[in-house]
Amino acid sequence: MTSRVLYLFGAAAPPVFDVADVIRDAQERGFDVCLGLTPTANRWLGDRLPALAELTGRPVRSEYKVPGEPDVWPKADVIAFAPATFNTINAWALGITRDFVVGVVAEGIGKGIPMVAMPCVNAAYARHRQFERSVGELREMGVRVLFGPGGFVPNQPGRGKPREYPWPLVLDEAERLVGAGA
Numbered sequence: 001m002t003s004r005v006l007y008l009f010g011a012a013a014p015p016v017f018d019v020a021d022v023i024r025d026a027q028e029r030g031f032d033v034c035l036g037l038t039p040t041a042n043r044w045l046g047d048r049l050p051a052l053a054e055l056t057g058r059p060v061r062s063e064y065k066v067p068g069e070p071d072v073w074p075k076a077d078v079i080a081f082a083p084a085t086f087n088t089i090n091a092w093a094l095g096i097t098r099d100f101v102v103g104v105v106a107e108g109i110g111k112g113i114p115m116v117a118m119p120c121v122n123a124a125y126a127r128h129r130q131f132e133r134s135v136g137e138l139r140e141m142g143v144r145v146l147f148g149p150g151g152f153v154p155n156q157p158g159r160g161k162p163r164e165y166p167w168p169l170v171l172d173e174a175e176r177l178v179g180a181g182a
Contacts, residue, residue: 003030003032004030004031004032004077004078004178005031005032005033005034005073005074005075005076005077005078006026006031006032006033006034006076006077006078006079006080006174007034007036007073007076007078007079007080007104008022008023008026008033008034008035008036008080008082009035009036009037009079009080009081009082009084009101009104009105010035010036010037010038010041010081010082010083010101011037011038011040011041011081011083011084011085011087011088011101011120012038012040012041012043012044012085013083013084013085013120013121014083014120014165015082015083015120015165015167016037016041016044016045016083017044017045018163018165018167019035019045019052020048020051020052020055021167022167022170022171023035023052023055023056024055025167025168025171026171026174029171029175031171031174032074033056033058034056034058034061034073034074034076035052035053035056035058035060035061036060036061036062036100036101036104037060037061037062037101038062038085038088038099038101038102039062039063039099041062042060042062045060058072058073059072061073061100061101062099062100062101063100064100064103076108076113077113077114077178078113078114078115078116078174078177078178079104079105079108079113079114079115079116080115080116080117080118080170080171080173080174081101081105081115081116081117081118082116082117082118082120082146082165082167082170083118083119083120083165084117084118084119084120085119085120085121086119086121086125086128086131088101088102089117089119089121089131089134089135089138089145090130090131090134092105092106092117092134092138093133093134093135093137093138094134105117105143109141109142109143114144114174114177114178115142115143115144115177116143116144116145116146116170116173116174116177117138117143117144117145117146118145118146118147118151118152118166118169118170119135119145119146119147119152119154120152120165121154122154122155122156122157122158122159123154123155123156123157124156124157125154126154135147144173144177146166146169146170146173150169151166151169152165152166
């Protein structure tokens, strides 16, 4: 029986297509997984959404609920946001909460929910000054951002390697953040 709730959030970058394997890995680690996606990632995975909901036992969410509706997910013990795109990292750091998953993580900072994020951006985006500022801002707010040595290292534009995205690092850090095995 699982007792640790992991909100696994993903944005529209090629590694999101591997999310079912990541969910299974998280479940093997003892997490009860709730999957949230940006609207574009939700569209990309459209035909897979029923199977992903069955895998997690919960609806996949990409939109805010209507006020007054009960929440269909339990409270998170930890949130992992991967892949996190250029847009997602910047919106999160700036508090622009148009997307459900960005709203949850922005509010999660104030709630003190442990969070880990791993970007998936190319080297051109990584050189943009706002991206560097946003990564720094998230880190200052207590988010563990796995970017650079020991995390995601960007490739040149057009030379992505989605199969090499280091998914295990995200789950390792989520376990560490909730004191796995404690």
